[in-house]
Amino acid sequence: MYVIIIYDAAPKRGAKLLKFLRQHLIWIQNSVFEGEVTESQFAEIKSGINTIINTEKDSVIYYNHGSNTYVERGVIGIERNAMDTFI
Amino acid sequence: MYVIIIYDAAPKRGAKLLKFLRQHLIWIQNSVFEGEVTESQFAEIKSGINTIINTEKDSVIYYNHGSNTYVERGVIGIERNAMDTFI
Numbered sequence: 080m081y082v083i084i085i086y087d088a089a090p091k092r093g094a095k096l097l098k099f100l101r102q103h104l105i106w107i108q109n110s111v112f113e114g115e116v117t118e119s120q121f122a123e124i125k126s127g128i129n130t131i132i133n134t135e136k137d138s139v140i141y142y143n144h145g146s147n148t149y150v151e152r153g154v155i156g157i158e159r160n161a162m163d164t165f166i
Numbered sequence: 167m168y169v170i171i172i173y174d175a176a177p178k179r180g181a182k183l184l185k186f187l188r189q190h191l192i193w194i195q196n197s198v199f200e201g202e203v204t205e206s207q208f209a210e211i212k213s214g215i216n217t218i219i220n221t222e223k224d225s226v227i228y229y230n231h232g233s234n235t236y237v238e239r240g241v242i243g244i245e246r247n248a249m250d251t252f253i
Contacts, residue, residue, distance in 0.1 A: 108225050157225050
């Protein structure tokens with residue numbers, strides 16, 4: 080499955096999320112990550128996020144696509160991280 | 167089509183984007199918007215973004231899905247803006 084994860088967390092936990100998510104997904108912009116993962120990897124990522132964030136204060140949104148072929152992705156302005164695999 | 171738009175802009179232009187995108191899409195979190203739009207509305211939104219941002223400094227990413235039925239959306243932690251229409 081192809082997932083997009085966007086977080087909105089306090090700076091200290093945000094830094095931890097950045098470090099954690101970099102190990103599993105591709106950093107896109109600011110607090111946005113994307114990547115192809117298996118179902119069990121995705122479960123592991125969600126569980127990791129849960130242990131890092133304060134679930135009463137922080138917010139992490141995910142979009143789970145069956146595959147990236149359903150999605151058109153574009154950038155207006157500069158591309159913070161060029162993704163050869165996508166465009 | 168169903169689009170997700172995430173921006174990363176300097177504060178002044180970010181505030182303008184927030185105001186502009188609120189008129190066309192649903193605010194989700196931080197600098198994240200979603201919504202069902204027609205092809206011409208989406209063209210209008212992209213053109214509006216272009217006039218607001220500094221294309222050499224800011225970055226706006228969009229994901230364009232044929233329809234929201236292809237996507238599973240979830241939140242870990244708090245939901246900044248509850249979307250009854252989606253979940």
